Amino acid sequence: MKKQYTYGPVPSRRLGFSLGVDLIPFKTCSFDCIYCQCGKTTNKTCERKEYHPTQKILDEVAQALKENEHIDYITFSGSGEPTLHSRIGYLIKATKKITDIPVAVLTNGSLLHRQDVQNELSYADVVAPTLCTADKETFSQINRCHANITLDEIIHGLISFRKRFKGQLWLEIVFVKNLNDSDEELNKLKSIIDQINPDKVHINTVVRPPSEKSAQPISSGKMQEIKNMLGKKAEIVAHFTKDALSVGHIAETEQQILNIIERRPVTLEDIQHISGLHRHEIIKYLDTLKVNKKIQMTEHDGHQYYEHREGA
Numbered sequence: 001m002k003k004q005y006t007y008g009p010v011p012s013r014r015l016g017f018s019l020g021v022d023l024i025p026f027k028t029c030s031f032d033c034i035y036c037q038c039g040k041t042t043n044k045t046c047e048r049k050e051y052h053p054t055q056k057i058l059d060e061v062a063q064a065l066k067e068n069e070h071i072d073y074i075t076f077s078g079s080g081e082p083t084l085h086s087r088i089g090y091l092i093k094a095t096k097k098i099t100d101i102p103v104a105v106l107t108n109g110s111l112l113h114r115q116d117v118q119n120e121l122s123y124a125d126v127v128a129p130t131l132c133t134a135d136k137e138t139f140s141q142i143n144r145c146h147a148n149i150t151l152d153e154i155i156h157g158l159i160s161f162r163k164r165f166k167g168q169l170w171l172e173i174v175f176v177k178n179l180n181d182s183d184e185e186l187n188k189l190k191s192i193i194d195q196i197n198p199d200k201v202h203i204n205t206v207v208r209p210p211s212e213k214s215a216q217p218i219s220s221g222k223m224q225e226i227k228n229m230l231g232k233k234a235e236i237v238a239h240f241t242k243d244a245l246s247v248g249h250i251a252e253t254e255q256q257i258l259n260i261i262e263r264r265p266v267t268l269e270d271i272q273h274i275s276g277l278h279r280h281e282i283i284k285y286l287d288t289l290k291v292n293k294k295i296q297m298t299e300h301d302g303h304q305y306y307e308h309r310e311g312a
């Protein structure tokens with residue numbers, strides 16, 4: 001059965017071997033972040049509806065569970081914001097009826113102030129929202145959200161969801177050089193994080209080709225400085241280790257992507273077209289291939305290309 005709504009399991013920096021479940025069509029989101037790895041948002045919306053058919057998603061999840069022994073998390077994400085899917089709560093509950101594998105939801109947190117969204121996400125084991133800043137101006141520069149959403153609502157939503165959510169709340173901060181990495185930004189953010197009281201704070205930066213070229217990463221030294229400042233819950237999101245990739249189909253898929261890149265420089269869309277793999281799955285493998293210095297990126301005519309690295 002050709003997979004439309006699930007991909008992987010892929011090696012995830014935060015979730016081990018993660019079976020991805022894509023609830024939303026490309027690229028539908030309430031934000032249009034300048035660092036987004038998926039490119040520009042083409043459908044900026046706050047409307048909740050059944051974007052992909054619920055039963056078909058569930059059938060694919062059940063099939064993927066039969067086909068794969070090693071899955072650490074089932075991760076609801078998407079080519080956009082997964083809480084826009086109006087049946088995400090039912091999907092989480094139905095998934096948990098057929099497996100003991102924990103369910104994680106990656107969200108931008110924009111709808112967490114809504115009671116229906118809070119209710120639905122309360123069935124998950126892990127909810128991982130992103131919050132990059134506590135400053136309205138910086139928020140509009142980085143996240144470029146839908147006109148109906150405010151930063152205050154998002155922060156209040158996070159604080160109130162934390163109070164009722166029994167699972168793990170992992171807050172992710174994506175740092176963009178010269179935008180949200182000043183001392184003033186960090187002090188404001190720290191005070192909001194203390195109010196939210198997440199279980200973990202994941203420090204991340206722009207590691208993949210961003211939607212806007214202006215979105216540049218901060219240095220690893222700066223990440224360490226921020227980690228020290230944010231305290232013991234803070235972790236720098238590490239790359240997946242090379243050894244883990246020796247597991248069965250993970251190594252085969254990595255080799256399949258490497259074979260495509262070795263023939264000629266290709267874009268992400270070329271790899272997607274040739275391999276038939278989901279773009280999120282390909283992105284994960286490109287990460288590890290870059291870290292392990294097997295490929296490099298070049299730019300031509302405004303497009304990012306992946307090519308074999310000399311001597312690899």
Ligand code: SF4
Pocket residue numbers: 029030031032033035036037038041079080081108
């Ligand atoms: S919230 Fe996520 S999917 Fe939406 S634009 Fe930002 S990074 Fe991309």
